[in-house]
Amino acid sequence: MGCCTVGLQRLSILPFQNVVYLRRPKKSLLKLHPFSSATPVLGSPKIKPSQIVRSCSANAFVVADDAKYGNKQVISITPRLYDYILANVREPEILRQLREETASMRGSQMQVSPDQAQLLAMLVQILGAERCIEVGVYTGYSSLAVALALPESGLLVACERDAKSLEVAKKYYAQANVSNKVHVKHGLAADTLKSLILNGEACSYDFAFVDAEKRMYHEYFELLLQLVRVGGVIVMDNVLWHGKVADPMVPIGDGITICRKR
Numbered sequence: 165m166g167c168c169t170v171g172l173q174r175l176s177i178l179p180f181q182n183v184v185y186l187r188r189p190k191k192s193l194l195k196l197h198p199f200s201s202a203t204p205v206l207g208s209p210k211i212k213p214s215q216i217v218r219s220c221s222a223n224a225f226v227v228a229d230d231a232k233y234g235n236k237q238v239i240s241i242t243p244r245l246y247d248y249i250l251a252n253v254r255e256p257e258i259l260r261q262l263r264e265e266t267a268s269m270r271g272s273q274m275q276v277s278p279d280q281a282q283l284l285a286m287l288v289q290i291l292g293a294e295r296c297i298e299v300g301v302y303t304g305y306s307s308l309a310v311a312l313a314l315p316e317s318g319l320l321v322a323c324e325r326d327a328k329s330l331e332v333a334k335k336y337y338a339q340a341n342v343s344n345k346v347h348v349k350h351g352l353a354a355d356t357l358k359s360l361i362l363n364g365e366a367c368s369y370d371f372a373f374v375d376a377e378k379r380m381y382h383e384y385f386e387l388l389l390q391l392v393r394v395g396g397v398i399v400m401d402n403v404l405w406h407g408k409v410a411d412p413m414v415p416i417g418d419g420i421t422i423c424r425k426r
């Protein structure tokens with residue numbers, strides 16, 4: 165299983181992502197809180213302007229705090245940059261409508277962002293996927309993006325336990341003329357995945373996206389490993405969990421992990 169993790173940001177970008185780092189002579193990098201003004205630091209007798217790696221809060225990026233990464237600079241998405249990304253995502257009109265309808269609903273923050281949905285759609289297209297599974301549909305934003313990317317003969321098994329949000333999803337599948345491709349499975353996702361295996365569908369799926377109960381991720385992953393074919397892809401959402409994955413007290417992971425079955 166080859167995996168990579170991508171730090172995708174959700175719409176709820178907070179200003180404190182503008183973390184800046186200054187370099188101290190011969191010592192580890194100094195992390196500054198974004199709300200600390202750069203000016204007093206620059207004025208500090210201890211740090212000279214030439215030692216700054218980057219300190220522009222509007223274009224902040226993170227520098228690996230470990231010499232073995234060669235001070236690798238990694239971009240940190242600012243609200244301004246994320247606005248730019250969203251303004252340039254090619255979001256189909258039907259998805260925009262669904263997103264706007266969901267915005268006033270309870271749990272709307274759970275919906276994947278437009279850039280994330282288009283990444284899923286592109287993965288489906290790159291794979292030439294015909295058979296897909298989604299675990300955690302909510303009102304259908306990510307599943308509709310996947311269904312739109314599938315060919316007419318494609319199939320998406322859409323697992324969701326909440327009947328009310330599924331009603332919204334089904335309305336949009338119908339409006340987008342993809343209802344024939346989406347098999348909605350109302351119930352606990354693990355039960356649905358097990359029944360697919362019992363039904364002899366092991367190794368017959370090309371792509372799976374998991375965006376549901378985090379405590380169940382391990383079980384979903386094991387079940388999906390059985391369902392996805394060699395060369396197929398499993399995408400797990402929220403693996404960086406708003407960055408808290410690096411916090412020793414909260415060992416869960418926002419961001420996504422993309423796994424290709426070997």
Ligand SMILES: C[S@@+](CC[C@H](N)C(=O)[O-])C[C@H]1O[C@@H](n2cnc3c(N)ncnc32)[C@H](O)[C@@H]1O
Binds near residue numbers: 302353354375
């Ligand atoms: C993060 S939301 C999914 C968002 C969706 N991917 C989208 O883009 O709109 C998670 C969904 O998983 C559903 N869910 C949580 N646990 C579940 C389970 N055990 N079985 C089925 N669905 C579950 C919740 O009801 C919720 O609608």
